[in-house]
Amino acid sequence: MRKTVLILTSSLMIASMALAHNGVKNPAVMARMQGMEQIGAASKVLGNMARGRVAFDAEAAASAKAALAQHAAEIPVLFEAQEDDPKSEALPAIWSDFADFTAKADALRDAAEAMDVTSTETIAAGMGAVGGVCRSCHKAYRE
């Protein structure tokens, strides 16, 4: 039963990811969007726990934290080349100030690594810092 649910959940996730990226033709843009989707998914797991929408689960929290830090660390490589696609929301400012952009990516990785995932309260505090970094980068570099 559990296995069926898991398979269903992951195929739904793949379906919704494919839908979100419908029409993206540039594989480099697709890859960086998928990296962001992973960051979004890990943040959602932690955010839901922080808000008490789902019960605290130490293992799920630790793996979401690790995924968040790992995908944050991949941002500079995924965005290094100035690739474009009609569906992209990335602003050209990324490549005119790539040092600042990567500093924000580093700040996200650091905030994820620093997050204490041993309780709902500490996750909530950590997600406050993480959310601030998402917003500051999107404000500067995403349409």
Ligand code: HEC
């Ligand atoms: C270093 C800058 C930076 C940081 C930090 C950052 N993002 Fe993004 N994000 C972007 C850019 C740029 C795009 C647009 C990419 C594109 O469309 O080519 C984006 C796009 C996205 C998308 C849309 C992906 C898609 O399917 O098109 C989601 C979801 C997302 N970010 C979530 C997050 C969350 C959640 C965080 C924080 C936990 C975060 N991002 C942190 C730069 C950043």
